[in-house]
Amino acid sequence: MSTISEITNELERIDTHFSRIILDKNWSVTDLTVSWPNYVSGIRDKRGYREYFDFLINAKQQSYRLVDGGVVQLFYEFENRDTLIRSRCCYSPQYSTELIVPDSELDISPSDDEDRITTFFRIDFDRAVSTHSKSHFQFGGLNELRIPLDSAVHPYLFMDLIAQALFPNDYTEISRKAHYAPSVDNCLRVQIATAIDARHRIKCICS
Numbered sequence: 001m002s003t004i005s006e007i008t009n010e011l012e013r014i015d016t017h018f019s020r021i022i023l024d025k026n027w028s029v030t031d032l033t034v035s036w037p038n039y040v041s042g043i044r045d046k047r048g049y050r051e052y053f054d055f056l057i058n059a060k061q062q063s064y065r066l067v068d069g070g071v072v073q074l075f076y077e078f079e080n081r082d083t084l085i086r087s088r089c090c091y092s093p094q095y096s097t098e099l100i101v102p103d104s105e106l107d108i109s110p111s112d113d114e115d116r117i118t119t120f121f122r123i124d125f126d127r128a129v130s131t132h133s134k135s136h137f138q139f140g141g142l143n144e145l146r147i148p149l150d151s152a153v154h155p156y157l158f159m160d161l162i163a164q165a166l167f168p169n170d171y172t173e174i175s176r177k178a179h180y181a182p183s184v185d186n187c188l189r190v191q192i193a194t195a196i197d198a199r200h201r202i203k204c205i206c207s
Contacts, residue, residue: 002154004081007034010156011074014064017174018159021167024065027074034076034155036063049119050095064159068166069094074155089158090122125152 002010008029015025026036033039040061056062056071064072073090125135133148163171 002084004029004032004034004076004078007076007155010154011063013156014159017177018163020174021067021163021170022064023067023069025063026060026065027063032078032081034074036061036073039075053092053095056092063155066162066166070166072159072162074158076155084125084152085127087125087152088122089153089155090120091158091162092120123149123153123158 011027011034015022028035028037038059038061040059053071056073057065061073062071063074066072071090071092073088073092075086075088077085077087079085119139121137121139123135123137127134135149135152137149163174
């Protein structure tokens with residue numbers, strides 16, 4: 001995995017290359033941590049998604065706010081400037097109070113709906129973990145379903161994946177730039193794409 005200097009360089013490249021989809025940037029660097037000011041951990045516990053998301057916005061618990069209203073969190077903690085201990089890359093979409101299906105077909109109130117149909121996804125890495133994969137892809141707080149990955153993910157790759165999936169028109173313009181050169185680990189990209197597909201299949205089976 002990269003050094004803290006390399007992670008910082010990638011964030012600077014994100015600022016430049018993905019500026020057209022970034023509404024606000026808020027990342028910060030200390031001696032051994034890449035995070036954001038006033039970082040708070042464990043804020044998802046026992047919160048509905050709307051309350052969770054509002055907290056992210058009001059407390060600025062974000063590395064980036066995107067033009068779609070979504071929040072990107074990029075957290076990296078190092079033992080020394082060359083050794084990564086843990087990381088968390090997370091995208092939280094802005095919640096919607098609109099139902100996906102007509103009210104007559106689904107007996108869910110709007111307050112229930114915003115928790116049921118909206119969640120974040122994240123890629124975690126923890127060097128000290130022994131009970132599950134050290135690096136994994138996860139949707140929301142569903143700890144029973146962690147999809148293993150081979151390594152921690154670089155911030156530039158994470159933003160590249162978000163841009164390609166959620167902002168296809170902007171991504172086309174971004175990738176046309178002469179200086180655009182994504183630091184993409186193709187094997188890891190395939191793993192993440194497979195994880196997303198697996199989650200989609202599980203959702204379809206459970207529907």
